[in-house]
Amino acid sequence: MSEISEAIELDGSGDTEVGARQLNTSLDTFEPPQTQVLSDSSQERIIRSGAEPCPTTNVKRSLSVVENDLNPPEIQKVIVEHIVRRDELNTHSHFPIKLRSFSGKIPRPNSETDYDTWRSHVELLRKDPTLSNLQKSRKIFESLLSPAADIVKRLSPESTPETYIQLLDAAFGTVEDGEELFAQFMNTLQDPGEKASTYLCRLQAALNIAVKREGAAAGEADRHILKQFCRGCWDNPLLSDLNLEEKKSHPPTFSELLLLIRTEEDRQAAKATRMKKHLGSHRQRAMASACVCSQQATFQLESDPLTELKQQVASLQSQLTKLMSKKDKKVPKTKGNTEHPSGGPASKLDPRAPSWKPIDSKTSTQPRPCYCFNCGEDGHISSACSNSPNPTLVNEKKRSIERKATPLGG
Numbered sequence: 001m002s003e004i005s006e007a008i009e010l011d012g013s014g015d016t017e018v019g020a021r022q023l024n025t026s027l028d029t030f031e032p033p034q035t036q037v038l039s040d041s042s043q044e045r046i047i048r049s050g051a052e053p054c055p056t057t058n059v060k061r062s063l064s065v066v067e068n069d070l071n072p073p074e075i076q077k078v079i080v081e082h083i084v085r086r087d088e089l090n091t092h093s094h095f096p097i098k099l100r101s102f103s104g105k106i107p108r109p110n111s112e113t114d115y116d117t118w119r120s121h122v123e124l125l126r127k128d129p130t131l132s133n134l135q136k137s138r139k140i141f142e143s144l145l146s147p148a149a150d151i152v153k154r155l156s157p158e159s160t161p162e163t164y165i166q167l168l169d170a171a172f173g174t175v176e177d178g179e180e181l182f183a184q185f186m187n188t189l190q191d192p193g194e195k196a197s198t199y200l201c202r203l204q205a206a207l208n209i210a211v212k213r214e215g216a217a218a219g220e221a222d223r224h225i226l227k228q229f230c231r232g233c234w235d236n237p238l239l240s241d242l243n244l245e246e247k248k249s250h251p252p253t254f255s256e257l258l259l260l261i262r263t264e265e266d267r268q269a270a271k272a273t274r275m276k277k278h279l280g281s282h283r284q285r286a287m288a289s290a291c292v293c294s295q296q297a298t299f300q301l302e303s304d305p306l307t308e309l310k311q312q313v314a315s316l317q318s319q320l321t322k323l324m325s326k327k328d329k330k331v332p333k334t335k336g337n338t339e340h341p342s343g344g345p346a347s348k349l350d351p352r353a354p355s356w357k358p359i360d361s362k363t364s365t366q367p368r369p370c371y372c373f374n375c376g377e378d379g380h381i382s383s384a385c386s387n388s389p390n391p392t393l394v395n396e397k398k399r400s401i402e403r404k405a406t407p408l409g410g
Helices: 002-014 016-029 040-048 073-093 115-126 133-142 161-172 178-186 196-212 218-232 236-242 254-303 305-329 391-405
Strands: none
Touching: 115 133, 115 161, 133 161, 178 196, 178 218, 196 218, 196 254, 218 254, 236 254
16 A cells, blocks of 8 residues: 555656556557457357457557546555454454452452452553453453452443442552551561562552552652662661662662662672582581591500500599499488488478387377376367366276277287
């Protein structure tokens, strides 16, 4: 089409009649070849088919060629609709857009994505020029599961994708205040054992949520991220190596800063690996040399007879010390050392410890008197008695105890 239009512009810029004149002259000088005389039957077949018999004389016609004859609007419309647009659709049809499922359940199933990720995919779908609003709304609805699908069921099929997004944002979007989200971003610090690059990605995710809720300006995002990273990162050597404190006036973009940090982390990790390998090899050499020295010293000690004699004397002294310690442990019992019935010696210094006395086997089975020798009553002794003397009761108690102590055969 472009070549045809250029040819028309070049030819038509001067005069269209020039092209027609040239065509007429070519037609005037053209002489058709001599045709053979057809038979009557052949002429009848040509006449019946509607075709005119070829003339036997020279043909001289004048033709006028204009732009609309070479490039009519109907042909242009057909070419644009069926060739150009079809090629555009074919290029996009190779990359079908498919949204991941979202239901809004808590806890979130592993096969589904969170709302913020799903929302970012929907934004890409909304900016696709090859899809109509009906197709976009259909893809959004197909990606939803219950209970999220129940919220948009009341919408009509003619609803725009913006209507779906507005309703789902109200149900599942972040409702925290932007200033509170920005305050949480300012309190986000590096966790123990967390890499600096991971901490930076966590800062960027927290700031994006705050920016969406208008807690911070989008143009100041890079400055806020760099400032908070220098404040909350505990890897001071990394900050000094990259001179990040000096870059606060002209902060790099998030992608540039992330690339710098990851490059520095890789450099430090490679250096630590080389150091471990180098020190490990030296340590192995030192241990090997120490083993060789100890083996040589042992060989020298074993070869010296005086050293062997000293070792034997030392072993005899250790055995003698063990025997003396065992002998000291065996201490003979004295009369003054009384033992507790449980097996341990009674403490003389403890006044609460009872004074245990040996009991005669002959009197151990006799009943002991448990009455007062003054009044004969039970429950107290004569030194603490305030009653009047009662000799009769005392004698009776004494005789009863003697009867009990007397054996049956006595």
